[in-house]
Amino acid sequence: MLAWTGRVAVLGWLAVALVSAGGWYVTGTRIARIAGGGDLAPAAGALAAAVAVTLVWRWATDDRREASLSRGLCPVCDAPLEWRHEHADGHTRGLVAAECPRCAFAHAEEGDCPDCAA
Numbered sequence: 001m002l003a004w005t006g007r008v009a010v011l012g013w014l015a016v017a018l019v020s021a022g023g024w025y026v027t028g029t030r031i032a033r034i035a036g037g038g039d040l041a042p043a044a045g046a047l048a049a050a051v052a053v054t055l056v057w058r059w060a061t062d063d064r065r066e067a068s069l070s071r072g073l074c075p076v077c078d079a080p081l082e083w084r085h086e087h088a089d090g091h092t093r094g095l096v097a098a099e100c101p102r103c104a105f106a107h108a109e110e111g112d113c114p115d116c117a118a
Contacts, residue, residue: 010060013057013059013060013063017053017057017060020053020056021052021053021056022049024048024049025045025046028041028044028046028048029042029044030045031044032044032045069081069098074102074103075105076100076103076105077105079100079102081100081105081107082098082099082100083097084098084099093110093111094110095108095109095110095111096108096109096110
């Protein structure tokens with residue numbers, strides 16, 4: 001079931017990427033033509049489309065990573081993560097870290113718990 005859900009999410013992000021790339025291609029081409037770009041206008045449109053696709057790809061990658069972390073699974077190999085928490089010591093905030101024993105993936109972020117010193 002999870003594999004099917006992942007494929008649907010990829011199709012959704014692909015649709016967003018194609019629509020945004022098409023829109024930015026047309027917009028970039030028209031702006032370049034108005035600015036006097038002439039024959040280089042399609043290249044400017046292609047550059048704008050490439051930037052849009054890259055941005056959407058990064059959003060999709062971050063979305064998948066956050067979804068895996070929230071389920072407690074490694075975003076690389078889907079193995080269960082080992083979590084640890086370092087309490088705040090008054091000078092620094094607390095730290096929540098996750099490590100994958102299978103592929104050595106590591107993730108850390110600031111995070112306090114009720115027992116951390118304020």
